[in-house]
Amino acid sequence: MSKEYEVYVLLTDTGTLLTKTIKWFTKDPLNHASIAFDRELTEVYSFGRKNPQNPFFAGFVKEDMSGEFFRHATCAVYCCKVTSKEYYNIRNQILHMELNHEQYKYNLIGMFGLLLNIQIKRDHAYFCSQFVASVFETSGVQLVNKSCLFATPGDLINDTHLQLIYAGKLRPYVLPTKLPFKRIITA
Template identity: 60%
Template sequence: MNRDKDIYVLLTDTGTVLTKIIRTFTKDPLNHASIAFDEDLNEVYSFGRKNPSNPFFAGFVRENVRGEFFEESMCALYRCKVSQSAYSGIRAQIQHFEQYSDLYKYNLAGMLGVVLNIEWEREYAYFCSQFVATIFKRSGVSLVDKSPLLVTPGDFQTTPHLELIYHGKLHDYTGCEVTAAAAGGSFRTA
């Protein structure tokens, strides 16, 4: 019996000033990373804006990828097969973050550390790709061969542990507008 579970990494570009600044340094077109528990993206988590209209109020969030904030976002959705044990570990960590979400802040200093190639860890603080890499690593799945403190969203695009299943407009994928096939999005399935 196959006991592997699917979990997803979603990369997006929201077009905000911060993502444009990040792109200047990373040269990657997609500069926000999230973890999703389902292919339909109903349960998506990351570190980002707690209030879409306020970039300075950020931390652990459950993201509504069908909302206005992601309306014009491009994305890439990747699938990762993990053991039942790793999946349970990832779930447990997310539940912990949800329970104690008020403790957690956005690690803006850590992002500066990535630019300078310095591991800048802060207690209870993460930036999006650090969060995704850390959650997987703590569950025994090392997606990228570097410290989570130095992982960029672009690093997830080159790892053999993730399988690309969609690239295109996020709202086309989630059904918020027209279907992805009609809008020119591309799907890959196993």
């Protein structure tokens, strides 16, 4: 029997002007998607801002959930159980992106394609939910029932592979010592 591993999908809303605009188009309550390798969210990857102050300088990033940018964010944390082969495929893809991060860009053009219902595939370019859906799909786990080029954060939460483990403010989740308890949803 193959050992199961856990990979996490994190959806957030930081409340910035850009995320409010994305939310208006997608109608999704949470509009940024990331992949995490631990429940505590210390190892989190996505396509987003390289500099929190500049939304136009974006690409592959390792995100700091305890940083100032996510201070007021709301979130939902989902757990996905995967096989060892799927886990290492996900890990290897992200390691490759991390080692070659300068090649990867934020897929703003693809985001416009999503809004206009036009598939725009660009090499080495992703928007956040496209990144999450693509990495899982390439690893053998189909999270969305459509092209990854059209994946929104809201599409990700409808998958049966994902189990919600937490919903609420991000800060108390990643810095639990600030509060006497964590609000964790369990099955």
